[in-house]
Amino acid sequence: MSRLIWKKSSFSGGGNGNCVETAVEWTKSSYSTSGDNECVEVAGSPRGLVRLRESDQPETVLSVAPGIWSAFTRAVKAGEYDHACRL
Template structure:
């Protein structure tokens, strides 16, 4: 996968290797951390939306 296709959030703190990056591909969204670019998570848009709703609702706050 060419590096130019991965998208970084505009909220990344100063760029570098502290960002979550995404790449839509074949009906799924690939997600990776810029510090470990070979570790990739695959999620459907529905799975990712459910996870984001959980984060916004505070379901994962106990992990911090």
Template sequence: MSLNSELVWFKSSYSSGGGGECIEVAMAWHRSSYSSEEGGECVEVADCPNAVHVRDSKNVARPGLALAPKAWTAFIKFAREV
């Protein structure tokens, strides 16, 4: 993963829609070191205590994938063996 990351803030689902008591949380996204710098196939990952989030950096508005840390570790292990 690249050390360059960008915090992405979003409002918690527990915040009210009236603009009163709002909680925002942030995730630091890291681009895969295997992604090309030309903007081609880019995968970004944000690790949180209970999940590892994966998204396509070319289209961050699309839903990403959230994996349990053990599942992410198993995937990385498998990918390294292929």
């Protein structure tokens, strides 16, 4: 499931009439549970970065380069971080 979040661009002025808004489409991870507060969400960015956030703290966003994200997801799928789940 994905949803668009609209934000006023930092290049827009302070007035109400002349604004540029950008949309970020956040997609919930398929590994997240169905609860609204237990979700990891992923989105792209206009600069080509991958953005990550926890749904219960949407104002905190981590941005990483696509190559770093790909390497991380490959390592997770290969089980390289399974030991961290057993702590």
